[in-house]
Amino acid sequence: MNATKNNIGKNTTTRRAKTAKVTQTIRRVSGMDEAAKRCIGSPKRPTPIGSDKTASNGFLKTTFLPKFKENDFQKSISKEDNLIKIQRKKSKTERDFYKSLSQLAGHYGLNPIPTENFDFPYNIALSVWNIKKQLKESNENWDNIQLIQNENRTYFISEERCKTGTSLFYIPLIPLYRMLKNKAKKKSAQLLLSVCSYLYRNANIPYYRQENSYLYWNYEMLTDWISEDEEIDENHSSKKELQQAEIIGDFMEQKIFHKNNVEVFGKRLETFKAKNNFDKECFQLSKKVFQLYNDYPEESIFRNAHFNNIQTEENTDDDFYNEEKVVTMDKYISFFADDKGLIYQNLIDSVNNDFNEYSELQEPMITKVFDGSDIPKNNLDFENRLFGILIQLSTLLGD
Structure with a gap:
């Protein structure tokens, strides 16, 4: 798709060149330098010890x-x-x-x-x-x-990282709102409501209607562009989409904030009866999330996120005052309004343009020191499972 086709109106505000529209459900961040994305470690594989080719020599x-x-x-x-x-x-x-x-x-x-x-x-x-x-x-x-x-002293330090690729883990909530209004899908929607409630309340997934969230600023910026464009009237589809994003977003935040959705999670699973393939997929995903909730009831997605991907003990005073040099996790993980329409297309373009200013993503990481002292038992199992769940949830809600 032509990248300029998704522009809203004819606003003259200067913007960077847009990246190509991303079509997959878990959206790939365009333009990120893959080779330079991670500073730690070498992308090269070690040279094999010997050759398996036969030769007369x-x-x-x-x-x-x-x-x-x-x-x-x-x-x-x-x-x-x-x-x-x-x-x-x-x-x-x-x-x-x-x-x-x-x-x-x-x-x-x-x-x-x-x-x-x-x-x-x-x-x-x-x-x-x-x-x-x-x-x-x-x-x-x-x-x-x-x-x-x-x-x-001579000793090893190992670094483990949950590699997320260059994807946007954005979970659309307007589709869930519509499911709740659909009698045929209401039971499945209630399961996914418990899933989203756990992700919001317990795993601390950011929400786009919170003023301190990254996407809140992006939606506000799109609103300003539209309001300043004299050629866009009140009935323009982009204005309606933004109104929906605000009104439904506030309503759904109240729904997923309610702790009852987590408390009745298990009961909803026990009484659920799938009627079609979509119901089965919702049920299977919800079982995974419920198990994750039981294994990690209060763990946050940010528990192993570090400023500029530097462990706390490695930070110097200078590091503390330095600006963030990586794309932080709260920028590429979030609930958002919808994955369809003009606003969605321009939102993704804006995010991609912003991310192109960076060369690295903040990702969950842990460090272990092998100097004879006790080794911490921490791992990235929670993060590995959670990112897989976010992919599945985004796919279900995007269908």
Whole structure:
């Protein structure tokens, strides 16, 4: 679709070039630099140890280990140090390294290749290469590991991230409002009402009619553009859509805010009888959400969100005063009015244009330190399940 076709009126307000309209239910953010989106970790896969191709030349059948490049371990040993100091430092580094490696491998259920017989520091480089490869293959949330030398200690830090892609997790509520008014769909609508109530009250999904929400500002901006355009009369469809977004939005917020919808969630599931495929889909999704509610009754979607994707303990005083440099989660996760019409098309264009100013998304992430201390039991199970639910819910309400 022509990107300029969705413009409202002929407003002369200067706007950035629009991205192409997104048609999928969970909307992809256009224009985001995929390669630069995450600063942590390398997008490159490790080079395989050997070649599986046959050749008459025996040389080509030789197994080659990864090429070692000079790293911080080698550089940290000054050429001016005497042999005794070098040996002590090497032994301490190796001892700490293998202790940390053992703790990390035990936590993630990995089997590191034996590297003790290789010379230092190649043994460490080879172990790091192997453990990264295993983590990438076995842990969907693994993002990066770092080998830290701090205060004469050497240890691993792992970073896990719930990767959301470049999608807008926007949940339309006007379709749910219409379902509640439809006698044939009312029972299914009540199930989804409990789902939305849990997401709003317990999981803290933002709501577009709240003045401190990102989408509230976007809807207000669209309202201003329309009101300033003299060629748009009171009967223009865009004005009607905005009025609906406001009136129905306020009404539905009161509905999903009511705690009774969460309290009777289980009873609604027990008494529900599906009559068609749509009812079955609503029921299956609602069961997932009810189980998530029982497993995580008070967990927020923002529980593992960090300012500029930096863990609190890593923040410096300068970081605290710096402006946000990433697209925060409250900007791409939200309830909103509808996924149809002129207002929707212009809203998505506006959001995409705004996001194009950034190169990274804020995503749920956790850090674990393997220095011999107790490892926290936190994980990203809640976030993994919740994002899947948001995709399904958006699809159901968008049909």
